[in-house]
Amino acid sequence: MQGIDIFQDHEFLNRVSLVEKFDNNDYRTIYKMDCNNGLGIMTVYKVFTGIELIYYEFEVASCLCDLPTYDNIIEINHCKEGREECKLLDGSFLYMGEGDLSINMMSNHADTIGFPLKxxxxISVVIYMDEIVNEVPKILKDINIDIYNLKEKFCTHDKCFVMRAKDKIEHIFSELYSVPESVQKAYFKLKVLELLVFLSITDESQEEEKEYYSKEQVERIKEIKKFITKNSQHRYTIEELAKMYCISPTGLKTYFKGIYGTSIATYVKEYRIKNAAISLRQTKNSIADVALSVGYESQSKFAAAFKKIIGISPLEYRKKCLEDILL
Structure with a gap:
């Protein structure tokens, strides 16, 4: 029986011009997602009947993924780098950070995926439940994996289950990001089975309560983030920002870290240093002038902060960039 494939839905491919399929065979399909002000690559592997493994790479703040909505499709997501904003159909927001794992029904996804850190x-494992029921892969029978039990366990009442980063998740996913092509087919099967066995014995009730945020909370924190990055040379206190945006200092700190994964002070420091790195690459301004342009009057403090975040000194960074251009 031929099952539904959301990424091969003809109405979807005809309707959404932002998705370009540029490589296709029976096993692998690569999509280029031409998002606003950025780019995304999605590589889909058919691992078993009714089970796909998908690699995502995005360099953008958000991307429209207006996929068709079908029932009985489970999506298991793992975040390796960056941060993902999950907007649920009830209007609430949930955030995944590095090492986190989430499980939800595809019918509960929103049209747009957000990436707060741009x-x-x-990786996602997508399970087409109806297709599996009609043609259960023999190996799933042999190891007694009940896909419908996973749905009842993690996705009842359209909830999105999130497991925060832990060693067991890292063990399953870490090596999936660097698999030699010669062993991909066998290795993907082994890892998907390992993931399903792990989830089948996981006690979801022991996981910590998840932090959901309302649309109003998210929009306010994003306004604050936009303001502090636009005025990154000025050092605003938590109390000043809280008063300006009519939010409690505790709420501001909690919501900002929940959405961006770090404190305001750390976020602003990294933002300044990343802008400094751009200046060092693209201009001939002196290191002292670059330091001043991002709010550092002390060149030594700037150099120390730069090395801590980038890994090398400003002078070494500029020299490396010049060498790369010459090569």
Whole structure:
């Protein structure tokens, strides 16, 4: 029986011009997602009947993924780098950070995927439940995996289950990001089976309560983030920002870290240093002038902060960039 493939839906492919299929065979399909002000790559592998493994790479703040909505499709996501914003159909928001795993029904996804750090790399395992029921892969029978039991366990009442980063998740996913092509087919099967066995014995009730955010909370924090990055040379206190945006200092700190994965102070420091790195690459301004342009009056403090975040000194970074251009 030929099952539904959401990524091969003809109405979807005809309707959404932002998705370009540029490589296709019976096993692998690669999509280029031409998002606003950025780019995304999605590589889909058919591992078993009714089960796909998908690699995502995004360099963008958000991307329209207006996929058709079908029932009985489970999506298991792992975040390797960056941060993902999950908007649920009830209007609430949930965030995944590096190492986190989430499980939800595809019918509960929103049209747009958000990436608060404008960078994301991750993996999804998509399970087409109806297709599996009609043609159960023999190996799933042999190891007694009940896909419908996984749905009842993790996705009742359209909830999105999130497991925060832990060693067991890292063990399953870490090596999936660098698999030699010669062994991909066998290795993908082994890892998908390992994941399903792990989930079948996981006690979901022992996981910590998830932090859901309302649309109003998310929009307010994003306004604050936009303001502090636009005025990154000025050092605003939590109390000043809280007063300006009519939010409690505790709420501001909690919501900002929940959405962006770090404190305001750390976020602003990294933002300044990343802008400094751009200046070092693209201009001939002195290191002292670059430091001043991102709010550092002390060149030594700037150099120390730069090395801590980038890994090398500003001078070494500029020299490396010049060498790369010459090569």
């Amino acid at each position: 960078h994301y790399k991750g």
